[in-house]
Amino acid sequence: MIQSNTDIKQINRKNVLSYIYTQRSATQKSIKDTLQLSRSTIVQILKEFEDQKLILRGEVLESTGGRPATSLRFNPNSKIAIGIELLAEHYEIIALNLYGETIKFEKFISPYENTESYYTLVCKSAQLLIASVTNDPDRILGVGIVLQGLISTDGTQITYGKILDCTGLRIESFSHHLPYPCLFFHDAEAATADEMWQSSQLNNAIYIHIRSNMSGSIIVNRESLVGTELKSGVFEHMTIVPGGKPCYCGNRGCLDAYCSTNALFNKEETLESFFQMLRTGDINIKKRWLEYLHYLALAINNLHMFMDCPVILGGTIAKYLQGSDIKLLHQFVQNNTAFPTEREFIKVTCCPDSPISRGAALHFIKQYLRSLLGNNVTF
Numbered sequence: 001m002i003q004s005n006t007d008i009k010q011i012n013r014k015n016v017l018s019y020i021y022t023q024r025s026a027t028q029k030s031i032k033d034t035l036q037l038s039r040s041t042i043v044q045i046l047k048e049f050e051d052q053k054l055i056l057r058g059e060v061l062e063s064t065g066g067r068p069a070t071s072l073r074f075n076p077n078s079k080i081a082i083g084i085e086l087l088a089e090h091y092e093i094i095a096l097n098l099y100g101e102t103i104k105f106e107k108f109i110s111p112y113e114n115t116e117s118y119y120t121l122v123c124k125s126a127q128l129l130i131a132s133v134t135n136d137p138d139r140i141l142g143v144g145i146v147l148q149g150l151i152s153t154d155g156t157q158i159t160y161g162k163i164l165d166c167t168g169l170r171i172e173s174f175s176h177h178l179p180y181p182c183l184f185f186h187d188a189e190a191a192t193a194d195e196m197w198q199s200s201q202l203n204n205a206i207y208i209h210i211r212s213n214m215s216g217s218i219i220v221n222r223e224s225l226v227g228t229e230l231k232s233g234v235f236e237h238m239t240i241v242p243g244g245k246p247c248y249c250g251n252r253g254c255l256d257a258y259c260s261t262n263a264l265f266n267k268e269e270t271l272e273s274f275f276q277m278l279r280t281g282d283i284n285i286k287k288r289w290l291e292y293l294h295y296l297a298l299a300i301n302n303l304h305m306f307m308d309c310p311v312i313l314g315g316t317i318a319k320y321l322q323g324s325d326i327k328l329l330h331q332f333v334q335n336n337t338a339f340p341t342e343r344e345f346i347k348v349t350c351c352p353d354s355p356i357s358r359g360a361a362l363h364f365i366k367q368y369l370r371s372l373l374g375n376n377v378t379f
Contacts, residue, residue: 012037016045018376020055021074021098021369028072046072053078054372076101080139081364082126082180083357085146085187088112088164093126094357095133098365100197103133105355114166116173123177141368142181144360145174146190148213150234153226155183162248163213183363188215189224190359191314191349196222197362198351200378202310206303207349210315213248214256218307222378236260240298258295261317264288275320293325297332300346304333314349321348 015035020026031042049055056073076097083094089111095103108125112118130140147169149161158169175182185193188209195207196219205219214236218225236256237249244253245263257263265274265288277285300311313321326346334340366379 012041013045013048014372014374014376016042017049017054017074018373020049020072021373022377025071025073027070031072074098077103078139079141079365079368080130080134081141081361081368082130082143083146083190083355083359083361084122084126084143085190085355085357085360086112086122086164087148091122091125092355092357093129094355094361095129096358096361096365098369100358100362100365102358104129112164112166114164114169119173120177123174126178137179140180142183142364143174143178144183144185144190144357144363145171146185146187146356146360148187148215151184151186151189153228155185158184181364183360185360185363186215186217187356188217190356192217192219192224193359193362193366194351194354194356195219195312195314195349197358197366197379198354204307204309206307206309206311208300208303208311208313208315210259210261210313210317212260212262212316214260214315219309235299235303238299238302240295240302255295255299259292259299261315264292264317271316271320290328293328294332297329297336300329301333301337304345305337305339309345311346312349313346314352318349318352 012035016031016037019031019034023030028039028042028046031037032039035042046055050057054075056075057070076099079098080103081096083096085092090107090109091112092105092107094105097103106125106129108122110118110121126143130137134140147158147161147166148163149158149166151157152159156171158166161167161169171182171184188207191209192207195205196202202219203222207217207219209215209217216235236259237247237251237254239251239253240255240258241253245257246252247254247257249256261271265271274285278289304311326344326348329346330344333346369377369379
């Protein structure tokens with residue numbers, strides 16, 4: 001297929017910007033040597049990017065015999081994305097630049113309410129945070145809002161929000177106050193997006209997000225698998241004990257009823273106190289932990305039978321997990337599976353301390369970068 005001059009120009013622009021983005025800093029010479037473009041083409045492209053504030057001129061480098069070169073830097077703060085997570089007792093807001101780096105993060109103690117006054121409060125907090133990082137609203141790519149609930153395919157409505165009692169909530173409750181693109185995201189979907197951003201070699205995986213209530217996501221070709229109504233599925237509600245413990249969904253024996261952190265410790269305990277007692281050898285705590293791992297292994301084995309790929313454990317429990325816990329899980333899976341393997345496929349998330357709100361903001365960053373860079377960079 002013969003490419004037009006316009007097509008070639010667009011390809012050259014994307015190649016130059018992709019090179020500067022991935023290298024973070026470059027020179028005209030390094031661009032010319034790598035991409036084999038003429039100096040006049042490079043100068044013209046760089047001028048366009050400078051006018052758009054996508055690249056910045058940096059320091060003058062030491063001369064190696066000719067005119068000193070000037071470094072060229074990608075400007076990660078040319079655009080900013082916002083992520084918000086709404087939780088039962090508080091909400092969190094984060095601003096990210098185009099490298100996914102945190103510009104600002106704030107946590108607000110305010111119990112969730114399904115009221116317009118609450119959503120107005122959250123949006124006011126978001127506007128104040130935005131104003132503290134930029135006075136140019138055109139720099140804001142969008143606002144992603146994370147909830148524990150099922151989201152419509154277009155990201156505009158909560159179709160099932162029993163944990164926060166917000167079923168039917170529409171994105172207009174936020175977009176009326178925030179003059180930016182706004183979308184809802186399932187908490188595991190957002191956590192998965194962050195995992196992919198920080199794990200460049202991971203292509204397919206089963207992500208199990210374990211906190212007060214469980215959720216999960218199936219990753220295929222570095223994207224959350226999108227279903228018809230249940231997005232990436234709700235395997236936290238698959239039955240592992242027929243007629244077992246009651247689950248908040250109304251059924252009995254769901255994985256969530258056995259393997260959420262709510263199911264792990266008593267009301268007077270916290271994750272920190274539970275694991276502190278576990279590591280110091282408390283016999284009763286160890287017994288409960290082994291029972292917990294047994295049920296989690298049942299679920300992992302079932303999921304791994306469905307899709308032979310890495311299983312990633314994330315959520316608030318992740319930072320407390322040790323290598324010995326993962327070895328036990330592998331052992332329990334081996335004891336129950338029809339197809340034993342020596343391969344260790346269960347892993348802990350690479351970003352156990354990252355706010356989930358990051359993943360919602362990353363959606364807009366990836367979308368924008370793909371429009372600039374095409375498929376030259378993997379996200």
